[in-house]
Amino acid sequence: MKVFDSTNTDVYFNLAMEEYLFKNNRDSAYLLLWKNDNSIVLGKHQNIFEEINLKAVEQAGIPVARRNTGGGTVFHDVNNLNYSFISNQGDAFADYDQFLGPVIAALNKMGIPATKRRTSDIAIGEQKISGSAQTVKKGRVLHHGTLLYDSDLSLLKNLLKTSAGKITSKSVKSVRSDVTNIKKHLTDQTMSLETFKNKFLVTLFPDGVEKVSLTEQDIEAVEALVNEKYSRWEWNYGQSPKFSFEKAAAILNMKGREIHLTVKLEINKGSIAKGEVSVDGLENTELIEILTGVRYGYNEILHHLEGSEFAKDNELMADCLTDCFI
């Protein structure tokens, strides 16, 4: 086992590093430790539009990243420690215990009363401190998990889905859990995450372990993967399963007149494929013509509706109109 302790806190870099080490050097086993700046990380088969509040996330400028493993959406910040085991496991499938066992044992030795919960979670009492997920390919497994050390979870609240619109799809849904931070349960309330991480490593490997870092060549390959895949709209948004969106809304124009809109959209590969809009009960093709082919997102839709004849004729603010589509 070789340990990589990533000093990079870019979510796209860290996810690309994982994939790179999973797919290359296939005879080696690794433990990666990494932290991300504020970011939202989705499961591989999730519908991003169903999980996040698009407008709030776009306005906050928080990066959203799709990972290579299953499961739901997680908020990350620098006080959440992520670990990834990459190893060869032969024919075993969905074997969480081989990884969760040592992690829980190490936490217990450090005085943290952590226990396994459900298939892939670690909890203190009824509150979750860690979730994990896997991807497997040809006998090689990537198992990764979060360790909530001292995360500010309040940031998450307005970034998750709250739209009044109804989304229908066959995507993998997130399951909300009651969570807690590990630090709250330590006797030493001054312990930094760095100290916690070092103690965790020593407890996990009492006989020592080889620490390695990425070579310049590795970093180049990882950065190429960031540019080709992880930082791209096509991967993070465009990979979402197709879905339909429905919303009925009443908005006020600049003269105070109430206008009723009902919107139905079909979104495929992240872009608006077709839809129906009615305005005050009458079918309107103008808005759908403007939006067909447009990437589904608050700023994109706003950009296309601003200056539209429809907004002008009805004396509507473009942002009010955009809210009907999100």
Added chain:
Amino acid sequence: MKKNIQMPKLSEQMETGVLAAWNKEAGDVVKKGEVLFEIETEKVVSEVESMESGVLKEVFFEAGDEIKVDDIIAVIDCD
């Protein structure tokens, strides 16, 4: 020659799997070893590769469907 592709049994306990994503569409040319589709079960993503080269003729399920082990998912017309 036509060959059926079934939902694989990936573990002892597995009874169903979710076909989470298609990497090929009906009508596509498929090479042996290429990823046909992905399964997600218990938060584990698993890529299923084609054992044959040929053309993906018919597809009976769409992404997001939960499928019983051994059910026929697609048919490949082998080279």
